[in-house]
Amino acid sequence: MLGVRIGQPGAAADVVWAHIGLERFSHPVHLKGPVAVEGARGRLVDGSAKPFASIHPEMLSQLAILEPPTAILTIENYASFNRQVREIEDGSLVVYTGGFPTAGIIELLAKVLAVVPAEVPFLHWGDVDAGRGTHLQVPGREPAPRAATTPDDEGIGRKIWSAGIC
Template identity: 45%
Template sequence: MGRHADLLPPRLARALRKRFDLPNAPPREALAAFGLEKFPQPVLLRGSLCLPGGKLLDGRPYVGVPPEWLETLAVAGRPEYFLVIENLASFNRHVREVEDSSIVLYSGGFPALATLKAIRRMDALLPADVPFFHWGDIDADGVRILQHIARSIDRPLRPHLMGVDAWSDAAVDELCRHLADPAFVPMEQEELDPQSPLAGTPAQWQ
């Protein structure tokens, strides 16, 4: 699709943005979310993985997983948590600066279909008590991305470093209220230093 993604007919571009509730998404992101890519990008992951054929891979600082491997991808061991990171700079910092047994995935903004399949794969593979987090920009699109991913999995997706208590069941609603406040100032996640989502973990998750 390449550079032609930017030449989408306006009506189609609007339809794709409306479908995914991302009014500001570039045409290329909208196409990728719908799976319309000639060559899907590899999914960037940090963690201990089991590749097709049973080969173990310590993916540090991270590895690029071809979309064709996603259906048979497995996890070696039990990760402390699973974290989706929207921004590439924040992803690169987290995988290098936060040392733990987590699995960390780069969403690339609004997740492409292959990326969403990887997230669903992790949801299906990992034990129910492994918490899932999303670290995105503190703005309207960041919340929409979080909500889209949350609707795609079967466990809670908690906002990490997004200005609310990640462990509150009302965290996303609170974040939406902040965004509706005229005095609210959006913040890009690059402005924050990475840290483990398990810092200050409630007792039931320890």
């Protein structure tokens, strides 16, 4: 019906939405760690940038893991993410997820998890639901990451708590 009103009967939904100014643009993925986006002209995004880097999901095909991170830590709270990336430098890959991770975040994590050694801890710092589950589910990665909620979680929690970030 909307396609008819814009003079394009049978138009795809994305064409109609774009015509009325409602286009979907993915949010960038905020992170810090040993990753980079490489392009024809060299390094486009350096994951070790201070305080952190942002990668648009359209660039994920060019993502390079420079070295295995000491841990992969996803953080749900933006203030906690900002404190972590500014105050702790331990070789971890830290990814901001927000309350519910976007498709870009899931794609980035799936790509990283496919190439890093299985012994690299994968932790999530955020809301913990009944049974210690999280809102973060990465296809091909079972179970979901353990919630980093105590000072004992793989040493990461200890670093977080000792820095007064919690």
